[in-house]
Every structure is written in structure tokens, then in C-alpha cells.
Amino acid sequence: xxxxxxxxxxxxxxxxxxxxxxxxxxxxxxxxxxxxxxxxxxxxxxxxxxxxxxxxxxxxxxxxxxxxxxxxxxxxxxxxxxxxxxxxxxxxxxxxxxxxxxxxxxxxxxxxxxxxxxxxxxxxxxxxxxxxxxxxxxxxxxxxxxxxxxxxxxxxxxxxxxxxxxxxxxxxxxxxxxxxxxxxxxxxxxxxxxxxxxxxxxxxxxxxxxxxxxxxxxxxxxxxxxxxxxxxxxxxxxxxxxxxxxxxxxxxxxxxxxxxxxxxxxxxxxxxxxxxxxxxxxxxxxxxxxxxxxxxxxxxxxxxxxxxxxxxxxxxxxxxxxxxxxxxxxxxxxxxxxxxxxxxxxxxxxxxxxxxxxxxxxxxxxxxxxxxxxxxxxxxxxxxxxxxxxxxxxxxxxxxxxxxxxxxxxxxxxxxxxx
Numbered sequence: 001x002x003x004x005x006x007x008x009x010x011x012x013x014x015x016x017x018x019x020x021x022x023x024x025x026x027x028x029x030x031x032x033x034x035x036x037x038x039x040x041x042x043x044x045x046x047x048x049x050x051x052x053x054x055x056x057x058x059x060x061x062x063x064x065x066x067x068x069x070x071x072x073x074x075x076x077x078x079x080x081x082x083x084x085x086x087x088x089x090x091x092x093x094x095x096x097x098x099x100x101x102x103x104x105x106x107x108x109x110x111x112x113x114x115x116x117x118x119x120x121x122x123x124x125x126x127x128x129x130x131x132x133x134x135x136x137x138x139x140x141x142x143x144x145x146x147x148x149x150x151x152x153x154x155x156x157x158x159x160x161x162x163x164x165x166x167x168x169x170x171x172x173x174x175x176x177x178x179x180x181x182x183x184x185x186x187x188x189x190x191x192x193x194x195x196x197x198x199x200x201x202x203x204x205x206x207x208x209x210x211x212x213x214x215x216x217x218x219x220x221x222x223x224x225x226x227x228x229x230x231x232x233x234x235x236x237x238x239x240x241x242x243x244x245x246x247x248x249x250x251x252x253x254x255x256x257x258x259x260x261x262x263x264x265x266x267x268x269x270x271x272x273x274x275x276x277x278x279x280x281x282x283x284x285x286x287x288x289x290x291x292x293x294x295x296x297x298x299x300x301x302x303x304x305x306x307x308x309x310x311x312x313x314x315x316x317x318x319x320x321x322x323x324x325x326x327x328x329x330x331x332x333x334x335x336x337x338x339x340x341x342x343x344x345x346x347x348x349x350x351x352x353x354x355x356x357x358x359x360x361x362x363x364x365x366x367x368x369x370x371x372x373x374x375x376x377x378x379x380x381x382x383x384x385x386x387x388x389x390x391x392x393x394x395x396x397x398x399x400x401x402x403x404x405x406x407x408x409x410x411x412x413x414x415x416x417x418x419x
Contacts, residue, residue, distance in 0.1 A: 025157075025248060025361045027256045030282055033264045038346045040265075044371060047242070047261060051254040055242040058235030059202030061368070061375055063350070063382065066187035070177050070197050071097045077167045077199075078104040083228040085115040086212045088145075088164040090352070091178030092119055093126035098179040102131045106138035115140040116224065118216055120160045121147040123178070143219040158249045161352050161363040163197075164212045169231045172200045172208040174243075174368055176339045176352050188333040188389060196273075196338040196382065198350045198368050201236035207243035211366050214245070240371040244349075247364045255353050255367065256360040260286055262343050266295045271383045272341045273300040276354035277314045283355065284320070291324045300386055302337075303330035310356075315398075322395040333389040339367075340379060348376040 036043050044055050064070045078085060078101070085105055092098060109115045117135055119127065121144045135142050145160040146152070165173040175197025177183050187194030200208065213224045246255035263270060263286040270290055277299065279287065291297050299321070301314065318328060342348035351367025353359045370376060 027361045028253050030260055033260055036265045037267050038265050038344050050257045051244045053242050053244055055240050055371055056203035057240050059204045059239040059241040060237030061239045062199045064197045064199055066195050067183040068186050073199055074165055074173055075104050077171050081108045081113045081167045083168050086166045088118040088162055088212050089179055090120045090123040090161045092124040093180045094128050095181030101179050102134050106134050109138040109140040117142045118145055120145050122159050145219045157362055159363045160215055162366040163352050166209045169229050172205040174198055174366055175350055176337055192334040193337045194334050196340050196350055203233040204241040204243055206230050206233055211245045239375050242369040244369055245366045248361050255365050263290055266290045266343045268344045270295055270297045270343055273338045274355045275302050275337045276310050276356045277301050278356040288324050291326050298327045300329050303332045304335055318398055328393040329387055329390040331390045342376050342380050345376055346373055347371055348379045
């Protein structure tokens with residue numbers, strides 16, 4: 001099951017030329033932010049107002065770590081489907097997880113379940129044609145989000161980076177994982193990608209489904225509805241949760257605002273895990289201001305990454321953060337791809353969003369935000385465990401880095417708005 005390399009190569013060249021030649025979108029300016037804390041009664045209404053999404057009670061949220069937990073949970077949910085499956089994936093290629101997902105969805109389609117599979121036009125370039133044909137032959141509906149076409153170059157830079165799986169409108173998954181062998185394993189050794197996803201039940205699943213329906217409508221012109229997709233949701237737990245989605249091409253920068261409000265409201269701790277860390281001036285200032293307020297700010301970033309340009313551009317900005325006392329750790333046991341943040345032990349988020357201009361100003365993204373101390377404590381426990389597999393970045397050693405690294409950092413900077 002191999003994609004045609006010549007077609008992929010031509011498409012990649014086409015996109016690369018466009019990315020290098022196009023002007024890059026920027027986040028809508030956020031010159032000031034309100035002075036709040038997470039315990040202020042105004043915090044949740046403010047978040048709801050600027051993200052255009054509701055915080056719902058009665059949810060159950062479980063974290064899934066790495067392919068060892070993510071794929072079995074997804075497959076179990078798919079195999080239990082009785083009515084509908086909606087699945088949006090940015091990164092789809094070949095390998096055992098990709099094949100098993102297709103086989104499971106196809107089997108349910110043959111059993112009469114309605115399945116809708118939405119693949120990003122860029123992220124699925126390496127998906128073997130045979131896998132798509134298997135889905136279609138089983139009766140599944142498969143669509144491509146913004147296919148790469150010479151006459152639609154204006155869309156090439158804006159991708160659907162969201163990961164969404166909803167089964168029967170009752171159980172949902174989101175996070176940063178892709179359908180690829182890269183996510184197999186436990187995230188603790190070379191070749192294993194370290195990932196955190198979330199499995200949800202309760203009222204927030206309808207909001208997750210709404211995000212899928214939004215992208216499906218754009219890609220196909222078809223409207224999904226009815227109780228097979230959206231149904232009354234009884235309480236499944238005690239977690240207050242919120243699905244936050246952003247789509248810069250449609251005028252929404254909600255994800256950026258969510259991150260900025262959370263960081264600016266911190267009073268004790270900020271623990272952030274992110275693989276592509278390229279904050280703009282305002283986000284960097286928010287982190288530095290938090291440290292000046294006495295907040296402990298700890299960043300967990302990758303020690304190795306699949307994009308060396310991003311790594312060099314990211315490391316080039318460490319100096320000011322280290323000088324301010326912000327702690328930076330680099331993960332060493334595999335490739336870090338998890339995208340999480342917790343603040344003051346009260347609020348946390350998991351999703352697809354990177355701390356860079358591409359996520360905040362170009363791509364459609366989706367995170368689940370959690371307003372719950374117990375759930376946040378679980379995420380912070382995961383963070384502490386990851387730190388044990390990481391190495392702190394020493395300011396003196398960073399400043400003593402060699403001329404080759406400095407040159408690479410300098411060369412990477414012009415690409416920063418596109419990263």
C-alpha cells in the first residue's frame with residue numbers, strides 16, 4: 001500500500017513554492033488583556049465570550065498516552081458503533097494503526113453504520129490510495145479538506161489540523177495523534193512519539209461533533225444532523241469542559257485568545273508541553289509577565305523534532321526566557337508531540353494546537369479546555385513524569401552553543417511566520 005511518490009513529490013514542491021512566496025497571515029492584535037485570576041467569577045464567562053463556546057458540566061474526560069493507549073481506545077469505540085462515526089484526521093499515512101482504523105471503520109459501514117471520514121488535503125498526501133478505496137467500497141463517505149490544486153493556491157497554507165473522532169454522538173476523542181506508525185509504542189524510546197489525547201463523554205461531545213460538522217460542511221456542502229449525531233447528553237461525570245475551536249480563514253482566532261487569557265490569569269504555575277514552540281511577541285510577553293508576578297513557568301519542549309528548522313527557530317529564542325527564570329526542559333525519550341497546558345492546578349487544555357503562528361493564524365485547530373482541579377492534577381502528574389525523561393536547558397550552556405547552531409538559528413528566523 002504505497003502512494004505514488006511522483007505525485008506526492010510534485011504536490012510537495014508546489015506547496016513549498018507557495019509557502020515560501022506567499023505573505024503570511026498574523027493573529028489579530030491583542031494589545032491588552034483583562035486582569036483576572038482563574039478563581040474570579042468572571043473568568044469562565046470571559047473565556048466563553050472570546051472563544052464563542054460554552055463550558056458544560058457533567059463530562060467525563062480520560063487522558064490517553066501514546067499509541068499504546070490511543071489506538072486501542074479509538075478502535076474499541078469504532079467497533080462499538082451502531083449508528084454513526086465521524087472522523088477528521090490531519091495526518092494519515094501507512095502502517096498498522098492506519099490500516100486497522102480503516103478496517104474497523106469499513107466493517108461498521110458494511111454493517112449499516114453511517115461513517116464520514118474527513119482527510120486534510122496536505123496531511124494525508126502519504127495515505128495509500130488503497131486505504132481510501134477500502135473505505136469507499138464499504139460504503140463510507142470520504143472527503144478531502146481543501147485538496148491541493150493549482151487553481152486554489154490561496155487555500156494551500158490553511159489546513160485542517162484538528163483531530164476528531166465521535167462515535168454514535170456519545171463518545172469523542174481529540175488531541176494531536178495521527179494515523180501513522182509514528183505514534184505506535186509508549187513514547188519513551190527512539191522512534192516512539194510522545195502524545196496525549198483525550199477521550200470524552202457527556203455534553204461536550206455535542207460541541208466536538210459541531211466542530212466536525214463545520215469542516216464537513218465546508219468540504220462537502222452537506223449538513224449533518226439528527227439524533228444519530230447530536231442527541232441529549234446525560235451527565236457522565238463531574239468535569240466542566242469546553243471545546244474551543246479556531247478557524248483563522250473564517251475570522252476566528254479563539255485558540256490564541258484562550259492561551260493568552262489563561263497565561264495572563266496565572267498566579268502560581270504554568271506547565272506547558274508543546275512540540276513547536278514559536279510564541280509571538282505578545283505571547284512571549286505574557287509568559288515573561290507571569291514569571292515577574294512570581295508564577296513558576298515550566299516549558300517542556302522536544303529534544304529532537306521532525307522539523308529541524310522549527311527546532312532551530314525555537315531554540316534561538318530561549319535566551320530571554322531563561323534569563324527571566326523560566327524553566328525549559330527538552331524531552332529525550334522519543335519525539336515529543338503532546339500539546340498540553342495547565343495553569344494554577346485549576347485549568348488545563350489538551351488538543352491539536354502548537355504555540356506558533358501556523359496554529360494560531362493559519363490552521364483550523366481544536367482543543368478541549370478543562371475547568372477541573374482533579375483532571376488538571378492528573379495532567380500535571382503526567383507532566384512531572386515526562387520531566388523525568390527530559391533534560392533542563394542550562395542558560396550558560398545555551399549561550400555557549402557553537403557557531404553552527406547560531407547560524408542555523410539565524411537562517412531559520414525568516415521562516416518563523418510560516419512555521
